[in-house]
Amino acid sequence: MPLDVCQLPLVGGHPALDLVNTLERGGESPHDFLTDSSALLRWSARVGVVTDAEVDQVGRAWRDEPAAAHAGLAAVRDIREGLHLVLLAAITDADCGTAGDPIAAGAALVALHQRWSGAAVRARFVLDSSQVRMVYGTVPAMLVPDRIAEAALDVMLTADLTRVRRCPVLEGGCGWLFLDQSRNGSRRWCRMADCGNAVKARRLTERRRAARPTNS
């Protein structure tokens, strides 16, 4: 049985990257951990995109208007896909050299801009102790997709995209994306304790098997 979305390890280093990792793309049938709007809402609270008080507001709005819940989930999945394409195209790592598609990434940027524009229309400027902030998510039914659009914008414009890595699929890793925040930029695996060690163990078994005398 697949994990609940709230049991997924958060390895991205940014909520927008953790969002990208909520879709398991490997294997024959991809698995989407954002199974429904309720899973999306729980995950959003877990990564801090919405507060507990906002969870109640959104929950009420989505119960009153199920179509808005479906639209919210669809919008988030759309942002997730667009961001994945953009980040793959930005990754310069050798393993991902062929993974990024600049044309798909260009189209994804247009779609992401549209999502963000909608979120910006619903946002408000707020004066907060001598500082003006832009607050996204003033409409409860659209709060979650608007905050996700904000997070996507934040990672695209403020993160160092040369530090985005993909857990190396060609070497047996899982393909999750993460921001490498190690000092020398040498992090290779999403989690050493998981993918890194699993691949090492597999290699060791292969080496032992190769070293074993054959009885042919």
Ligand SMILES: [Zn+2]
């Ligand atoms: Zn991995």
